[in-house]
Amino acid sequence: MNKVYILGGAQTDFQRNWTKEGKNVIALLRENIFDALNNIGLSKKDIIELNKKNKIAFFVGNFIGENYIDQGHLGALLTVVDSCFYGIPSARYEAACASSSVAIDAACSKIRDNTYDVAIVIGWELMKTVDSKIGGGFLGKAAYFEKEGKGIEFPFPKLFAKLADETIKKYNLDEGRYLTNLSRIAYINYSNAKRNRFAQTRNWYIDEIQVNNRKNKTNPIIGGKLALTDCSQVTDGATTVVLCSENYKKNNVKEEKPIIKGFGHRVAPMILEEKFKESEHNEYILPWTRQACIDAYFRANLSVDDIDVFETHDCFTSSEYVAISCFGITKPGKEFEAIEKGIINFDGKKPINPSGGLIGCGHPVGASGARMLLDLYKQVTNTAGEYQIQNAKNGMMLNIGGSATTNYVFIVGKED
Amino acid sequence: MEIKTVSILGANGIMGKNIAGIFASFGKAKVYLLTRSIEKSEVAIDQAVESVRSESIRNKMIPKTYDDIEECIKESDLVFESLSEDIELKKQIYKKIKPYLKSNSVIATGTSGLSIKELSKEFDSLSKNFFGIHMFNPPYVLTLCELITHSQKQDALAKELENYLHIKLNRTVVRTKDTPAFLGNRIGFFVISRAIQLAKENYEQGGIDYIDTILGSFTGRSMAPLVTADFVGLDVTKSIIDYIKENTNDDYNKIFKLPDYINCLISDGNMGKKSGKGLYFKDNDKKQLFVYDIKNKEYRLKINYQFYFSNEMIKEIKNGNYETAIKILIDDDSYEAVLCKKMLLEYIAYSLTITIQVSSNIEACDDAMATGFSWLPPIAMIDWLGGIDNVIKLAKKYLSNEYISILENKKIIEKLPHKSKYDYRPFLKAKY
Numbered sequence A: 001m002n003k004v005y006i007l008g009g010a011q012t013d014f015q016r017n018w019t020k021e022g023k024n025v026i027a028l029l030r031e032n033i034f035d036a037l038n039n040i041g042l043s044k045k046d047i048i049e050l051n052k053k054n055k056i057a058f059f060v061g062n063f064i065g066e067n068y069i070d071q072g073h074l075g076a077l078l079t080v081v082d083s084c085f086y087g088i089p090s091a092r093y094e095a096a097c098a099s100s101s102v103a104i105d106a107a108c109s110k111i112r113d114n115t116y117d118v119a120i121v122i123g124w125e126l127m128k129t130v131d132s133k134i135g136g137g138f139l140g141k142a143a144y145f146e147k148e149g150k151g152i153e154f155p156f157p158k159l160f161a162k163l164a165d166e167t168i169k170k171y172n173l174d175e176g177r178y179l180t181n182l183s184r185i186a187y188i189n190y191s192n193a194k195r196n197r198f199a200q201t202r203n204w205y206i207d208e209i210q211v212n213n214r215k216n217k218t219n220p221i222i223g224g225k226l227a228l229t230d231c232s233q234v235t236d237g238a239t240t241v242v243l244c245s246e247n248y249k250k251n252n253v254k255e256e257k258p259i260i261k262g263f264g265h266r267v268a269p270m271i272l273e274e275k276f277k278e279s280e281h282n283e284y285i286l287p288w289t290r291q292a293c294i295d296a297y298f299r300a301n302l303s304v305d306d307i308d309v310f311e312t313h314d315c316f317t318s319s320e321y322v323a324i325s326c327f328g329i330t331k332p333g334k335e336f337e338a339i340e341k342g343i344i345n346f347d348g349k350k351p352i353n354p355s356g357g358l359i360g361c362g363h364p365v366g367a368s369g370a371r372m373l374l375d376l377y378k379q380v381t382n383t384a385g386e387y388q389i390q391n392a393k394n395g396m397m398l399n400i401g402g403s404a405t406t407n408y409v410f411i412v413g414k415e416d
Numbered sequence B: 001m002e003i004k005t006v007s008i009l010g011a012n013g014i015m016g017k018n019i020a021g022i023f024a025s026f027g028k029a030k031v032y033l034l035t036r037s038i039e040k041s042e043v044a045i046d047q048a049v050e051s052v053r054s055e056s057i058r059n060k061m062i063p064k065t066y067d068d069i070e071e072c073i074k075e076s077d078l079v080f081e082s083l084s085e086d087i088e089l090k091k092q093i094y095k096k097i098k099p100y101l102k103s104n105s106v107i108a109t110g111t112s113g114l115s116i117k118e119l120s121k122e123f124d125s126l127s128k129n130f131f132g133i134h135m136f137n138p139p140y141v142l143t144l145c146e147l148i149t150h151s152q153k154q155d156a157l158a159k160e161l162e163n164y165l166h167i168k169l170n171r172t173v174v175r176t177k178d179t180p181a182f183l184g185n186r187i188g189f190f191v192i193s194r195a196i197q198l199a200k201e202n203y204e205q206g207g208i209d210y211i212d213t214i215l216g217s218f219t220g221r222s223m224a225p226l227v228t229a230d231f232v233g234l235d236v237t238k239s240i241i242d243y244i245k246e247n248t249n250d251d252y253n254k255i256f257k258l259p260d261y262i263n264c265l266i267s268d269g270n271m272g273k274k275s276g277k278g279l280y281f282k283d284n285d286k287k288q289l290f291v292y293d294i295k296n297k298e299y300r301l302k303i304n305y306q307f308y309f310s311n312e313m314i315k316e317i318k319n320g321n322y323e324t325a326i327k328i329l330i331d332d333d334s335y336e337a338v339l340c341k342k343m344l345l346e347y348i349a350y351s352l353t354i355t356i357q358v359s360s361n362i363e364a365c366d367d368a369m370a371t372g373f374s375w376l377p378p379i380a381m382i383d384w385l386g387g388i389d390n391v392i393k394l395a396k397k398y399l400s401n402e403y404i405s406i407l408e409n410k411k412i413i414e415k416l417p418h419k420s421k422y423d424y425r426p427f428l429k430a431k432y
Helices: A023-042 A044-052 A099-112 A134-144 A145-149 A155-170 A175-195 A207-211 A246-251 A272-278 A287-300 A317-326 A335-340 A365-380 B014-024 B036-050 B055-060 B066-075 B089-101 B116-129 B152-168 B184-201 B208-214 B225-232 B234-247 B262-267 B309-317 B320-331 B335-358 B365-373 B378-384 B389-398 B402-405
Strands: A003-013 A058-061 A090-093 A118-125 A221-223 A237-245 A259-267 A308-310 A394-401 A407-415 B005-009 B030-035 B063-064 B078-081 B108-109 B131-137 B144-148 B172-178 B281-282 B288-293 B299-300
Touching: A003 A023, A003 A099, A003 A246, A003 A317, A003 A365, A003 B063, A023 A118, A023 A237, A023 A272, A044 B089, A058 A099, A058 A365, A090 A099, A099 A118, A099 A237, A099 A394, A099 A407, A099 B030, A118 A365, A118 B055, A134 A145, A134 A155, A134 B089, A145 A155, A155 A259, A155 A272, A175 A207, A175 A317, A175 A335, A207 B055, A221 B402, A237 A246, A246 B172, A287 A317, A287 A394, A308 B116, A317 A335, A365 A407, A365 B063, A394 B299, B005 B014, B005 B281, B005 B378, B014 B030, B014 B036, B014 B055, B014 B078, B014 B131, B030 B066, B036 B055, B036 B063, B036 B281, B063 B066, B078 B089, B078 B378, B089 B116, B108 B144, B116 B131, B116 B152, B131 B152, B144 B152, B144 B184, B144 B365, B152 B172, B172 B365, B184 B208, B184 B225, B184 B234, B184 B365, B208 B225, B208 B288, B208 B335, B225 B234, B225 B281, B234 B262, B309 B335, B320 B335, B335 B365, B335 B378, B335 B389, B335 B402, B365 B378, B389 B402
Parallel strands: A058 A090, A058 A118, A308 A394, B005 B030, B005 B078, B030 B063, B078 B108, B108 B131, B144 B172
Antiparallel strands: A003 A237, A003 A259, A118 A237, A259 A407, A394 A407, B131 B144, B281 B288, B288 B299
16 A cells, blocks of 8 residues: 655644634634645645646645634635635545544545645634633534533533543442542643643643642532543644655655554444443443554554554543553553553653643644644654654554544554 | 742732742742731732632642741741832841841842842842842743842852743743843833823824824734733833833933823822723723823723724734735835834834843843733844844834944844744734
């Protein structure tokens, strides 16, 4: 099969509030896309030339711009950004918070089958146009809305709090110890974010007492057992990643570039209770999330032993907890070992989310998959700056949509 | 440098309590908050917790009064004085703490501009441990921290303290000489003072709101200069500006002369946001914004001025067309656009000349203005204007000689980095 290379890209500063700056989605896209093109040295003229040969395309990941900014037709929207994009094939891909992973996957297909040489993947979301309650309602549409979202305040924290309850029940965990583990996950993410100059929370003060101290004024309960520090952020942001074909790489790029070695894409039953029912007799609480990881390992012909760095979908601490066994870092039900032994720490054997993840770096939902892929690119090309994991050769990401309904996994690594 | 215990003197002031929060959180220090009464200190602790949004630091802060000076100071590795800007008041408390200071304790004043050398005299042999540590309000959001020394004997300790402030307290540290208003306020209040003067000069056109519109958020700030003066307080604004006027003697001294209307407002008790009225006031019932009309000496409804150049710039910034936006300004020679250009160019020139005088690093002006005022910093402003050559060309067209000479000074220009470390884009807001 033809290889898919990652040439580079750019992430916006997730600290920014574009509504407060008075700017629209066009400003967001313009800054981000041209930052990415500058990063890889592609000019407007190059874009036009590639398009003359019909060898370039856009793949846009966005969850729910129709609600946040009253805008649809988000592939075509790029033509408003710059006239050099006229005529370029462009479409929007959606799978809730895994939207930009679907866009990446579609881009990979079109590169692998030699339709295009260059694929520009753009994930974005503007979420600060409304308050968090209204936004929480929009996000509820990633669940089966009629049953799990309608009329419920902050539906997603409640769903992932149920995942926490189910995890305790299924593996017969001590509740106090489990919550301490979740606090540790939060703390690691916030601490990692301090090294990342694009992270939303990089200047926040969060300590180990605060993440362990739920139910107070500055760390209130948001849903079930989960408090504010267990939740990812409401974020404005975009990430562009540029992929290319073997042919393009050979003829145009001298330096080493990593490739996408494998992927997994599995869709679990949308309704959370159905997930639990289905997994009753399975050792994994989220078997389809696990399966997506297995598929990616299989396609890459790698195992967990080969992975030096992980980026996971910590939309809540309870989702990072279960991801640990899905990756294969521990057996299911033994995730606490990896947390308590420091294995997932920044300087641990299997670091998770050196970027800070969705909790620390931020979670503009439609951008998160692309952001993870860009972070893996940075890690394996030794360009992650202060959050660089030493000698990272292969990295793996898990991006989920809904209550772990759409599960997307990619493995990125240096060529052998 | 290990700072385990900190005492804050004057902990009920806005800066005092916020800084207590910074030491208790990032610094992980035990912090004594000293005020005139336990009740005041307790309220200050509540507000410090709120300021860093973390209940976890509450137990690190202990309410105390000035009766507890002996106990607190004896234990403290760092004593932070945050009293009001009154040299005699400060010296009085220095006398009280002096007998109990540990020989290696750091002593700091949070003064926003008084002479550190003068204040240090109270400490005799311990004066080498005395520093100016000037933070900005609110310090959780604005990370600028000016570190001021008064003697070369402090160099080694200052280096340690700088590391502590930067690494442990998460501050953007700028080292400055012991000069009036240090760096951030010297530049910031140059702009504010100039805006105050321009409001007077242009009172026929409307004055205060007219000038703030010309220098609105689209020029790279979250708050227009005269709104900033209200936010800081007109009394504080006046004291800083007067202090610079009295203690400097350069070509730009005349900028720091305040027109009468400021004194009138202050003597009427209209100090700005804290007293409800200042240059502006908000009618909370009707949610209407009023502004002081310099011509008629009374408040009137704020006018929503619309200028062609600024409307067009805002449209472009909204869409992320920053280069087009600045081109509109450069090409527009309406009275308002020229005023706007002059102010931005004077800001650049003044920033550069002051920075090389008070700091060893020219890029300090960018740290100061970006992280102390949230203004588009001067070197990033040069980037937006298309580079220093463009700036010089524009300066020759619009500025007087005392500013042109700065920009033609090779010693200054040579020091400029190729590009600011700050991206100008987030500073430019698509609004007034």
